[in-house]
Amino acid sequence: MGNPRTVPIVQKRYADTPYRYGFAPTVQVITPPANGQYYLPGEGIDVKVTFRDGAGNRLHPDGSLPRYSDFVSERIDSGLRYYDGFQQLLTLYYALKHREGLTMWSVAGPSERLKMPSHVVGFFDFFAPQTTMATVSEDGFSSVATLNPRFAQLAVPDARDTPVSDTVHFVIPEDARPGTYVVTVKGRRDWGGEALNRAATLEFEPDHALDYRIHLIHSRSDRFAADVYRCATCHLTPPDGPPRGFPGIGPY
Numbered sequence: 001m002g003n004p005r006t007v008p009i010v011q012k013r014y015a016d017t018p019y020r021y022g023f024a025p026t027v028q029v030i031t032p033p034a035n036g037q038y039y040l041p042g043e044g045i046d047v048k049v050t051f052r053d054g055a056g057n058r059l060h061p062d063g064s065l066p067r068y069s070d071f072v073s074e075r076i077d078s079g080l081r082y083y084d085g086f087q088q089l090l091t092l093y094y095a096l097k098h099r100e101g102l103t104m105w106s107v108a109g110p111s112e113r114l115k116m117p118s119h120v121v122g123f124f125d126f127f128a129p130q131t132t133m134a135t136v137s138e139d140g141f142s143s144v145a146t147l148n149p150r151f152a153q154l155a156v157p158d159a160r161d162t163p164v165s166d167t168v169h170f171v172i173p174e175d176a177r178p179g180t181y182v183v184t185v186k187g188r189r190d191w192g193g194e195a196l197n198r199a200a201t202l203e204f205e206p207d208h209a210l211d212y213r214i215h216l217i218h219s220r221s222d223r224f225a226a227d228v229y230r231c232a233t234c235h236l237t238p239p240d241g242p243p244r245g246f247p248g249i250g251p252y
């Protein structure tokens with residue numbers, strides 16, 4: 001009673017705001033594999049993210065995201081949030097670590113090998129175009145990740161005003177194993193009193209070709225009752241090219 005506090009409140013009419021509640025990120029891989037079928041180690045892939053609210057309104061224009069400087073000065077009307085460890089006076093193992101937010105993108109696989117990695121990420125690794133989070137030799141799978149805005153864009157004050165793209169370029173690690181990979185994007189939104197974090201995932205095959213898979217599986221599984229070596233069982237016209245995936249046929 002004897003210690004009043006005053007909080008200034010500015011009201012906006014809900015009908016006048018361009019956004020609605022909810023948070024729905026979607027992710028696309030926008031560069032097709034060079035060979036038209038599957039990505040190879042060392043190849044680049046461009047991953048594009050679109051953040052929308054629950055009514056489908058875009059939270060940023062096509063092609064770009066707000067700058068980190070916009071976040072720091074609280075100028076992002078859509079409520080998108082970025083890494084806020086600096087605002088929370090970050091120290092290692094501090095009590096409010098669970099409140100720290102960030103926007104992170106990653107590519108990892110093969111998906112059936114994913115587990116908690118043991119690879120140690122050094123501080124300066126965060127400044128690289130992509131940060132290695134797991135390696136085949138240490139963890140049995142590959143994982144690369146980045147913050148977006150990039151760590152170099154938010155940790156260096158002079159860089160905080162540089163444009164932020166909605167597309168991130170990743171390079172498949174040289175030692176990547178064949179299989180299904182998963183792209184993951186995690187984002188945050190705090191709008192109209194509703195704080196949400198949401199992730200979107202997308203699976204793709206860096207080393208997948210339909211013929212290889214079909215031949216491989218049906219020549220080894222007993223579930224396919226027909227003779228896979230009778231090519232006409234599936235092929236209406238005799239195929240040309242190497243019959244990939246059969247045990248004992250060709251170099252594949």
Ligand code: HEC
Pocket residue numbers: 210211214215218227228229230231232233234235239240241242243244
């Ligand atoms: C169980 C079904 C099945 C059988 C049996 C099968 N194939 Fe295929 N094969 C496929 C499928 C599915 C594709 C992928 C077609 C695509 O990508 O459009 C394919 C693709 C291929 C391709 C790649 C070029 C192309 O035409 O798409 C070759 C070459 C091929 N098969 C050879 C063979 C040969 C040789 C045999 C027999 C020894 C054989 N296949 C038996 C299902 C089969």
